[in-house]
Amino acid sequence: MKVIAKNITKKYDDFFALNNISFELPENKIIGLIGHNGSGKTTILEIMAGLKKSDMGSLSYTQNRKFKADLGVVLQDNEFYSDAKVGELLSLFASFYPQNVDILQLEKKTKIDKFRNEFYRNLSGGMKQRVNIAIALVNNPSFLILDEPTTGLDPLARRDLWKLINSVTEKTTTVISSHYMDEVEKNCDYLIMLKNGSIVLKGYTKDIVNSNSMSLDELYIQINESEEESK
């Protein structure tokens, strides 16, 4: 799915969480959404997921199915799954959709099959995220939104989660917010950087890194530090 956002603005009272932002998410690529705390990442992800309304602007999608049937979302806090077992959660979410994938195959593909009889609350952070992603994939979406999926995970769990994300998103436009620039540089084809609700950088990751002759981590610091220094 291709996603096009035009002139999106979102205000909370007088505060502009997003200020007239426009972008196009390239189809079937992994898009990294980066920016400082409070820059507007969750707000735009929630608007794209249809969970929040923008005050101005428009979103358009190229899709074959109804939008919600074609969407998978993992938000930052899914602790409300706590009292269910992994297999039960997958079956429950699959039952919401007329078309869905083979659950046993999905469990194998996301390597959660050994945990299907465990309670969600007893899983490690990394395993919970694998289950969250599996749940988001039950309807075989062509647009996947993941809000900071690797935050709080140890380096091995983070590496394994990116392996999983890369292995299940070939035919999916995937947008992922992250504070880990090394991960974004390595795994995301395209990136969008927000600063105070505006886009300050967007484009293919390789082009950005090559044309600036520095790592994304260094570029991030340069862009975000300059304002502090000039004060």
Ligand SMILES: Nc1ncnc2c1ncn2[C@@H]1O[C@H](COP(=O)(O)OP(=O)(O)OP(=O)(O)O)[C@@H](O)[C@H]1O
């Ligand atoms: N419901 C709300 N009411 C008022 N202000 C809000 C609300 N939700 C978000 N904000 C503000 O909007 C701004 C953007 O928030 P958002 O959660 O989108 O940022 P973020 O980039 O996802 O941050 P983080 O990296 O910390 O998750 C922040 O200043 C936040 O305090």
